[in-house]
Amino acid sequence: MHDETHPPKSLVLIGFMGSGKSTIGRVLHEHLGYPLLDMDQLIEARAGKTIREIFADEGEAHFRDLESRLLEELCAPDAPRRIISTGGGVVVRPENRERLRQLGYVVWLKASTENILQRTARNKARPLLQTEDPRAAIVELLAAREPLYAQCAHLSIDTTGLSSEEVATGVLESARYYFTQGN
Ligand code: S3P
Numbered sequence: 225m226h227d228e229t230h231p232p233k234s235l236v237l238i239g240f241m242g243s244g245k246s247t248i249g250r251v252l253h254e255h256l257g258y259p260l261l262d263m264d265q266l267i268e269a270r271a272g273k274t275i276r277e278i279f280a281d282e283g284e285a286h287f288r289d290l291e292s293r294l295l296e297e298l299c300a301p302d303a304p305r306r307i308i309s310t311g312g313g314v315v316v317r318p319e320n321r322e323r324l325r326q327l328g329y330v331v332w333l334k335a336s337t338e339n340i341l342q343r344t345a346r347n348k349a350r351p352l353l354q355t356e357d358p359r360a361a362i363v364e365l366l367a368a369r370e371p372l373y374a375q376c377a378h379l380s381i382d383t384t385g386l387s388s389e390e391v392a393t394g395v396l397e398s399a400r401y402y403f404t405q406g407n
Pocket of ligand 1: 239240241242245264275310311312313314349350351352
């Protein structure tokens with residue numbers, strides 16, 4: 225039984241932009257039935273504007289404040305078990321890394337620079353990749369963030385060459401084990 229001191233743990237997806245967090249989150253939601261919460265979508269809905277507009281109007285630091293505040297809110301002791309899909313930069317602030325671990329089972333979806341480039345190329349929604357040389361931006365950000373994803377993750381999955389169903393199956397098997405251990 226879960227009580228006040230042991231709130232149910234969620235399944236949290238982390239990883240770089242274009243690593244498939246939202247897609248895998250939807251597949252996991254279909255299999256497990258836990259509510260799906262996409263942090264970027266909720267931030268946009270609350271702000272009444274897109275992430276691109278938030279970055280343009282108020283700057284990245286403001287977006288990070290909204291992201292950190294939302295993460296804090298999600299850690300409430302009475303929160304239900306959910307599947308949580310995060311934004312790729314959520315690991316940058318140390319307090320967020322702690323909160324991610326508090327939230328539950330943290331799965332890092334790893335994707336190669338090539339895959340990320342392909343998946344993000346035609347989409348203008350990601351302000352950090354709207355540069356002359358998106359590949360260089362990806363390489364630089366990945367180098368800075370990989371150790372941070374590694375610090376947070378209970379499980380990492382290299383998604384290269386795998387379908388969404390295959391990735392989700394891997395996550396499901398490990399998550400079911402984690403949850404049956406009383407978490
Ligand atoms: C960001 C990733 C984005 C979004 C914002 C910043 C980042 O989310 O939160 O554009 O810093 O990596 P996705 O990982 O869902 O693209």
